Amino acid sequence: MSEEKEVTIYDIAKQLNISATTVSRGLKDHPTINIKTRKKIAETAKLLGYRSNTFASSLRSKRTQTLGVIVPRLNSSFMSSVLAGMENAANKEGYNLIIAQSQEQVEKEKENAQIMFNKRVDGLLVSLAYGTESIQHFEVFFSKKIPVIFFDRVAAHADSTSIIIDNYSAAYQVTKHLISQGCKRIMHVGGNMLLNVYSERLRGYKQALADHKLPFTEKLVLTGNLTEECGAETAQKILKMKVKDRPDAVFCANDTAAVYCMIALKAAGIKIPGEIAFAGFNNDPISRVVEPNLTTVNYPGYNMGQAAVTGITSHLNGGTNISDTNTIVLRSELIVRDSSVKKK
Amino acid sequence: MSEEKEVTIYDIAKQLNISATTVSRGLKDHPTINIKTRKKIAETAKLLGYRSNTFASSLRSKRTQTLGVIVPRLNSSFMSSVLAGMENAANKEGYNLIIAQSQEQVEKEKENAQIMFNKRVDGLLVSLAYGTESIQHFEVFFSKKIPVIFFDRVAAHADSTSIIIDNYSAAYQVTKHLISQGCKRIMHVGGNMLLNVYSERLRGYKQALADHKLPFTEKLVLTGNLTEECGAETAQKILKMKVKDRPDAVFCANDTAAVYCMIALKAAGIKIPGEIAFAGFNNDPISRVVEPNLTTVNYPGYNMGQAAVTGITSHLNGGTNISDTNTIVLRSELIVRDSSVKKK
Known part of the structure; x- marks a missing residue:
């Protein structure tokens, strides 16, 4: 498979005959660059297929803007509503969702947790598998202060919030x-x-x-x-x-x-x-x-999904701390x- | 929010009183390191919460082991079966799924495509929104030779495969x-x-x-x-x-x-x-x-999801080339x- 070379800010600079610093600032909407130039830079970036270097910025900010979701099964009416609510809230907050299903198996849930950890998700949203009795496999998240929210099928943990109905x-x-x-x-x-x-x-x-x-x-x-x-x-x-x-x-x-x-x-x-x-x-x-x-x-699956994502993003943005909130109970009828x- | 320092191979080396090179080789199961030492290294890595540097390895391999999925709506019975099939196949192949919904809006589909592009997904799986008439917004993927597979609601493109029923x-x-x-x-x-x-x-x-x-x-x-x-x-x-x-x-x-x-x-x-x-x-x-x-x-939603993922991973692994396959038609009854x- 042939692959084209990655477009850099230097390519954009060359194309517009301006400095790479100007391009870099322009892409960040820096006020010292005039609006016309910023617009020209943005257009050229799009034209050439430039991708902001999310890896490098992830390394700097230690954020991936990604949330992990582990659910028992994706093909259930309830869970598809939850996911729709999660995606909606995540999209608004500028986060992406990585999803995995445990297929009701504890061993798969453990694997999924490890994968999410290695993927460096900023936070984790979990509904437990049918047979899960211990949540030891999420300990790596707690010890790294990566926020975890359990929803629907939950387990108590001092550093986590549970979102449930009564x-x-x-x-x-x-x-x-x-x-x-x-x-x-x-x-x-x-x-x-x-x-x-x-x-x-x-x-x-x-x-x-x-x-x-x-x-x-x-x-x-x-x-x-x-x-x-x-x-x-x-x-x-x-x-x-x-x-x-x-x-x-x-x-x-x-x-x-x-x-x-x-x-x-x-x-x-x-x-x-x-x-x-x-x-x-x-x-x-x-x-x-x-x-x-x-x-x-x-x-309220959709609302549960939304509440789980906003709970975790609010924590990540320095709002409500997850450790302070034990349980969020949504209204059912x-x-x-x-x-x-x-x-x- | 306090965050612990990232565990490095130097921390593992220090703990075991061996060299960082040995640790690095041990983690990669290098044959020059004896099995006992490899095991000790793996255990210590797990104990300390070491994460393999996926960012750095992504930069090297240009792979993120991530597939993007854009669907019209997540909360439909059909789409939840598709997703379950996708997750199952992706998990087997060692890929993760990032999902987004266009909510049947072309503008949101365009945004989602750009986000997936910036996230550097290795491949993209798309079912089009209700009003999508042009697929110009996926051109960035085609020009970078990032494989795209359309499923169910599809559009013809020389560099893409469509998975449909008849x-x-x-x-x-x-x-x-x-x-x-x-x-x-x-x-x-x-x-x-x-x-x-x-x-x-x-x-x-x-x-x-x-x-x-x-x-x-x-x-x-x-x-x-x-x-x-x-x-x-x-x-x-x-x-x-x-x-x-x-x-x-x-x-x-x-x-x-x-x-x-x-x-x-x-x-x-x-x-x-x-x-x-x-x-x-x-x-x-x-x-x-x-x-x-x-x-x-x-x-066959579940089968469609599986076929879409295996089609794209086979392409990525150098198997069947997507440009060679125009359409895959699944059996319906x-x-x-x-x-x-x-x-x-």
Whole structure:
């Protein structure tokens, strides 16, 4: 592969018959260079394909204007909203995003962290993999004072901020709503309880039951990976129960499992919400398409992405210090739709 | 913000009481250094938080091991699959992805291109914005022999490869299928006809009509932005038509418009597929949730992302040259579901 020689300020100087110092100053919009000349320099730079020497300036400023992003999976409706919000905020602040996915594997998350470290990102934004129990692999960032923000699936660390929604309270609201519709045997389908998002939702569900004097039944709590298959399997488990033991409502920790559980139950002739009411979590596009439309919690992915980036850039620019802020809690909201409304 | 001093090979040398040359060679796994020493050097490097000087090595090799990605919008089901495929392939090849979104604006696409150029990406992967008519803003890459691959929404260029599906043939198959179900007045709802993806789908639709001796009716072709609103508005237009003028099938150029058109028509009492059959494009998750399930074209986003990255890295590694390959066409497939099956 042939490659052209890099264009330097000397080439621009030669072309315009002025000094390299003038070119250098002109490119930086230095006031000692008159506007006409600055314009001519900028035009010539563009024409010749000059690239500002970002490497050299990175070495000087120790900044790469790059933020690293590590997420479990890129292909999820929620995560694509998060990324869109991040890109939008990063672009405004003059930062670029380098992205990597852990594919829910701790080992890949560790590798990704090392790559981001070697790439000298100015800051790191992380949502943890399914099985991550220790965050030791981010220690290199903390020890170098490179800011790290965890979002959604978070871990506590004195030098880091976590951006989350109040999963406990959101799940409490969902459960309370189902109780208000007359439901007494509410099933909860949750995810890996090592992750804050799922353990907090379970806690909210339990507390709402307790506050409304409903018994907590261990058998009505299932955990799984919350995929389509998980939803369909949940339906089979319900269908195998004696009718009197069946739940009168199902609250799934995501929309995917809720929707595919509904579809399988409907196919078996179960009336929703009449026999079993349904609620999910995330407000994914499918929640507004399934019939009846699914009651869910709106999860502000776009805002979460924006908040994570502005949190880290504000820290880098000497604004709010990340170590001072433990947690940022974003507003989520219960969206009641027909899948859970028994009383009209 | 305080920052620790960067760890150098001299720090490692001092710690181990060996020479800096030995450390440098050890880090590169030089055979003159014995394995035990190499291991000790690697351990100490990790312990002290040493980062290989990627800037300096970038300056030497002229490589950043970074690929730029510019997409119209990050928050779409299709694009998140593409990105997941790209990340997977890039990770395997030892490249990182820098991502940016044009938000369907040509001006933002131009800015993004300039940023990627200044970031010295080794290659660029682009899906064009809605209104992009000229690709002059990528000329800086071509003139520097930095490889560019367009995917999905593409533009022809002698020095670039395009990765697409055969939109013409896919739309032909959809239309032919609807005709085989007895449909004679098939409406097509398309996107911006300046974009290859939409103009090719229209062409396939027209050709299938012609090949089956059905008249082409200008009034049955609508164009729009293919959003939920566009789908709902299309339904209103159909409902305002005299019953005898109404289409007996609607083929939308994406699933979103098809699904929201179906929902609005169903609410108005129209039977699907009995009165109007439906087909979409993309195989988004909503297509399997809407009732009846939507006939669509499976669009291999993940594979497209992988193919784009391996195409560019193969070029960079001296394999297939991008200028030699004009177009890579990926396989798509018609998925027939209940929304279009009139004859059982």
